Amino acid sequence: MLCSMRLKAVEMGLRLAGKMEQWQELEHKFFMQTVKRLPVTLVRGQGARVWDTEGKEYLDFVGGWAVNTLGHCHPVVVEALVEQAKTLIQASNQFYTIPQVQLAKLLVDNSCLDRVFFCNSGAEANEGAMKLARRYGKLRLNGAYEIITTHGSFHGRTLATVAATGQDKFQQPYIPLPGGFINVDYDSIGAMKAATTSRTCAIMVEPIQGEGGVNVPGDNYLKEVRAWCDEKGMLLILDEIQTGLGRIGSLFSYEQYGVEPDIMTLAKGLGGGVPIGAFLAKERASVFAPGEHGSTYGGNPLVCAAGLATLKFVIDNDIPAKVKSMGQYFVAGLEKLKAKFGFIVEIRGRGLLLAVSFDGDIVEEVVLDCLKEGLLVNQVKTNVLRFMPPLIITEKDVDEALGILETVLSRRL
Numbered sequence: 001m002l003c004s005m006r007l008k009a010v011e012m013g014l015r016l017a018g019k020m021e022q023w024q025e026l027e028h029k030f031f032m033q034t035v036k037r038l039p040v041t042l043v044r045g046q047g048a049r050v051w052d053t054e055g056k057e058y059l060d061f062v063g064g065w066a067v068n069t070l071g072h073c074h075p076v077v078v079e080a081l082v083e084q085a086k087t088l089i090q091a092s093n094q095f096y097t098i099p100q101v102q103l104a105k106l107l108v109d110n111s112c113l114d115r116v117f118f119c120n121s122g123a124e125a126n127e128g129a130m131k132l133a134r135r136y137g138k139l140r141l142n143g144a145y146e147i148i149t150t151h152g153s154f155h156g157r158t159l160a161t162v163a164a165t166g167q168d169k170f171q172q173p174y175i176p177l178p179g180g181f182i183n184v185d186y187d188s189i190g191a192m193k194a195a196t197t198s199r200t201c202a203i204m205v206e207p208i209q210g211e212g213g214v215n216v217p218g219d220n221y222l223k224e225v226r227a228w229c230d231e232k233g234m235l236l237i238l239d240e241i242q243t244g245l246g247r248i249g250s251l252f253s254y255e256q257y258g259v260e261p262d263i264m265t266l267a268k269g270l271g272g273g274v275p276i277g278a279f280l281a282k283e284r285a286s287v288f289a290p291g292e293h294g295s296t297y298g299g300n301p302l303v304c305a306a307g308l309a310t311l312k313f314v315i316d317n318d319i320p321a322k323v324k325s326m327g328q329y330f331v332a333g334l335e336k337l338k339a340k341f342g343f344i345v346e347i348r349g350r351g352l353l354l355a356v357s358f359d360g361d362i363v364e365e366v367v368l369d370c371l372k373e374g375l376l377v378n379q380v381k382t383n384v385l386r387f388m389p390p391l392i393i394t395e396k397d398v399d400e401a402l403g404i405l406e407t408v409l410s411r412r413l
């Protein structure tokens with residue numbers, strides 16, 4: 001009791017002082033240390049800008065980790081949340097609720113998929129998608145249950161999605177992992193074919209690997225994977241958690257690759273900042289029976305109202321087309337930097353999921369230097385810098401980011 005009172009007093013004092021170091025000390029004391037955070041405590045955001053406890057402003061090219069598609073606190077998202085918060089927040093999925101049905105309809109009307117399940121995160125969306133694929137295997141493919149995924153992929157942090165994530169650093173701490181997952185090389189149809197057996201029920205890939213370093217496959221890769229799935233009767237699961245909802249310049253990235261998935265997973269950009277995930281399936285793959293999957297919070301009225309407002313805005317304002325041209329503008333600027341700085345190796349990505357690779361492990365320092373200059377960017381690898389800004393950024397924002405980058409990189413000449 002005394003202890004919690006003392007803590008309250010400490011907290012109050014800190015709020016008044018607004019000293020970010022003190023919040024950071026408290027975090028070190030009370031929080032499990034699973035992430036090495038940057039030395040900034042953010043308190044407010046608006047559009048593509050955020051502010052810290054000291055009142056310092058930053059241009060945000062991380063965007064809540066590719067989540068805040070409409071920027072911070074966009075009025076349509078805020079209004080939808082406030083209205084819904086005053087009306088009905090949570091009801092449980094034992095009952096019909098309206099925002100959930102509206103959001104499901106909007107997703108189906110604007111994609112090649114027929115049915116939706118809502119959950120609370122990307123990992124959960126992939127878990128659900130993989131469970132659906134296993135049901136399909138049990139019912140239609142003589143009990144096939146294995147799922148082929150790729151090296152360098154990222155599918156989430158639950159045990160099964162870690163087994164699906166083909167990266168040693170995520171898997172090593174948790175071995176033995178759940179079985180039934182085969183990781184093969186990305187962008188290699190040969191590797192997929194070699195790993196396929198009568199036990200395989202599905203292939204799951206990201207159209208562009210996000211966390212793996214913004215790795216863009218060859219133009220034919222997804223088509224070849226699709227054709228192979230068709231030949232073997234297996235399902236194709238596209239993890240569009242990072243690439244979907246306008247991020248790469250089309251509402252869903254499968255549109256750009258000329259394929260249709262049987263199952264697609266979404267999360268990050270779906271709720272405009274609130275935690276929501278979803279997986280969608282074609283009718284023929286939609287084989288769950290009542291009771292075979294569920295979620296207490298999944299698709300509750302509050303998050304679906306935010307999702308509906310976000311997705312409607314993205315569609316009504318043709319944000320994907322704007323992303324495409326803004327991405328091209330950004331890439332043109334990055335190419336100029338590449339011409340000036342010999343230590344830039346490659347510019348890659350599509351739309352507003354972009355990365356710059358360097359010939360050395362300088363990205364940690366570059367990120368910290370950008371931070372000092374008022375720009376938030378992401379270290380996706382020790383030698384790869386990633387940009388995943390809100391989709392509503394302007395040319396002026398891009399110019400400003402490029403200017404800061406140029407300043408920071410010039411110091412390394």
Ligand SMILES: *Cc1c(COP(=O)(O)O)cnc(C)c1O
Nearest residue numbers: 121122123154155156210241242
């Ligand atoms: C972020 C991400 C996930 C995991 O989403 P969480 O909400 O963190 O569970 C899965 N797949 C891809 C491609 C992602 O980018």
